[in-house]
Amino acid sequence: MRANPRPLSKREIRQENERLILEAAEKTFAEAGFGGATMQLIADVAGLPKANLHYYFPTKESLYRRVVQDIFQVWLQAADVFDGADGPEEGLGAYIDAKMEISRRHPAGSKVWASEVMHRAPVIQDYLETTLKEWTNGRMAVIQRWIDEGKMDAVNPRHLLYMLWATTQHYADFGHQIETLNGGEPYSDADWAEAKASVKHIILTGIGVGQDNA
């Protein structure tokens, strides 16, 4: 049996347990939905007693809210690559790469978000109306500027954004279907590269942006 190197401080204990709970909650909410996930199941996944969950998060809804908020922050951060780009090939290309990478690394988060929105966003409606709306308007303006500068075709910026979201998140939200159609095998590095390249090629070509496909 191993020696205990150092007792955790109160601060460390709180950080560590919150992390354990949030990870377990994200995974469980993604797999079972809000209604299907039980506090007992989340507790089992986290390896903690159920009562301990209620110590850190008073209600199931408060835990869920925190999970959804964290996901939203990840997505907002990923959109930074959008800004400061010289044109659509760089900006949109990097954005597609970033969102595909999130779908690959954090599929559970994407599913929780999708589920939340599908159920009419009972918890994050205010985010949709404020932060997301402002973010969307800002990026639409960037795209419109690129159009005005003749850097891409005059497509509807809003529907272009929707297509980017839909396509990239599809690889997370419908990952199980994709895996099944791949003979039950998870996507390999090569599969992901092919997916990224295909998405970028069709969309960038679709808006009149040339590509050097290596």
Place this chain on the structure above:
Amino acid sequence: MRANPRPLSKREIRQENERLILEAAEKTFAEAGFGGATMQLIADVAGLPKANLHYYFPTKESLYRRVVQDIFQVWLQAADVFDGADGPEEGLGAYIDAKMEISRRHPAGSKVWASEVMHRAPVIQDYLETTLKEWTNGRMAVIQRWIDEGKMDAVNPRHLLYMLWATTQHYADFGHQIETLNGGEPYSDADWAEAKASVKHIILTGIGVGQDNA
């Protein structure tokens, strides 16, 4: 008070009640998820006593299974436009139109399907492995033939299909988000026309197919 024109026959009663229950179930499962939907709530929406639901569908899962199967049939039917088309502009254009129309008319069904797949398809895994896989392989072959005939660019047929699914279903599954970003207003006829045109333009252009945009 109105006179009862004709008492319903047993057969008619069964048909009508099953329809009521299935409609209520689709709507409720879409809005609340499998776990969040209760038999009592479905019964209230259908306007029937809860015990009557269990008379027609012995368990909640059997009712849910029936709902998902019905949705899958609608989608398979919609794909008929794909076949017999002379080329990608006609075939894919019609397919996009058909799937956008389903997203508009049956958003609840799309959501139930999405939710089912996100939760690792506990009920329709066999459909994914058989019917959907065969369907997908067939359409990939059609697309590959179009490519070989020089009717479109050499894109990866599989990822093109995924993009079609993702984009068209996004307008149903994320309809609430789209509506919120539309100022809380549901999409009008003009909004839907614009969405359809945008999706078709970007994707068809993206695969090297010219379009006469009226």
Place this chain on the structure above:
DNA sequence: TCGGTTCCTGACCGTATGGTCAGGAATAGA
């Protein structure tokens, strides 16, 4: 050392859920 704070959890509670069932009403078929 010691009082205060934080962390922890087994046992418990009220409620809501999926599902059952007995018994009755309505229709079908002969």
Place this chain on the structure above:
DNA sequence: TCTATTCCTGACCATACGGTCAGGAACCGA
């Protein structure tokens, strides 16, 4: 008309759920 079948439902049941709480253990700061 008469019997069999189908349809219907209020009342009920066992279970599982989210959440509470008392009481103790561990750490902190002075």
